[in-house]
Amino acid sequence: MKYEIQIMPQNEVTTTNRDWEIAIVRANALHGQITGLTNQIQNLEQKRWMTAVVLGGLLGRMKSASQHGDFQKLFNSKKDSPKSESWFVFDKRTAQKYMKLHREVLKRARKLGTVDVALIESGRRDARTLEEIGRLSDADSLRQAYFDFGVVTPPKSHGPSTIDDNRGTGKPQPIADPEEALAARQKSACDEFARIMVDLEAMLDTGRLPLVSQEALAEGKDILNNALRIINALTNS
Structure with missing residues (x-):
């Protein structure tokens, strides 16, 4: 060249x-x-x-x-x-x-x-x-x-759940419609998954993974393998 x-x-x-x-x-x-x-x-x-x-x-x-x-x-x-x-x-x-x-x-x-x-x-x-x-x-x-600077889209923030838990500081407001409840849980799960992916991608991009202890890496490997097994089953179904 x-x-x-x-x-x-x-x-x-x-x-x-x-x-x-x-x-x-x-x-x-x-x-x-x-x-x-x-x-x-x-x-x-x-x-x-x-x-x-x-x-x-x-x-x-x-x-x-x-x-x-x-x-x-x-x-x-x-x-x-x-x-x-x-x-x-x-x-x-x-x-x-x-x-x-x-x-x-x-x-x-x-x-x-x-x-x-x-x-x-x-x-x-x-x-x-x-x-x-x-x-x-x-x-x-x-x-x-x-x-x-808009290079990566930040994860969406959301308030405490108001579906079926008491983690929020305010009184939960139950959702009567089962379809609405399911949609809310799906959105919450998608947001949480997006945050995890952004954090993992940032760790990879900044080269910090080699700084993690072997014990933590072994534990993370098991978690990731279980997650990948479920993801493969869901995406291949």
């Missing part, structure tokens, strides 16, 4: 056709900072989503500089230990979220007109750039930034 690409901050490095490998290394390093696999930045939780914005811009420039289909080849689908300088260490879905976050951040920055858009577009990841990005949202985590 031999295409020119701006991989570093503007006006700092003159790029050549050999910079693809450097771009991949930089993208993987930024992803490592986002997922907490390195200790290169302080206050990682707060700066994680800002770093994701920078990485999204880098990936967007790489994609724009690629010929059709070549950008997809940078995502290794093989399980054999890929070289980090040849493949992204994250998947295509994660990359798409990074790029969408970058686009939405720029869209909001241009609309507000109160932040330095050119600085955000520069590709830098210094304190000044992160400060400008941070002015666009009060998010203190990558997940919240995804919600705030």
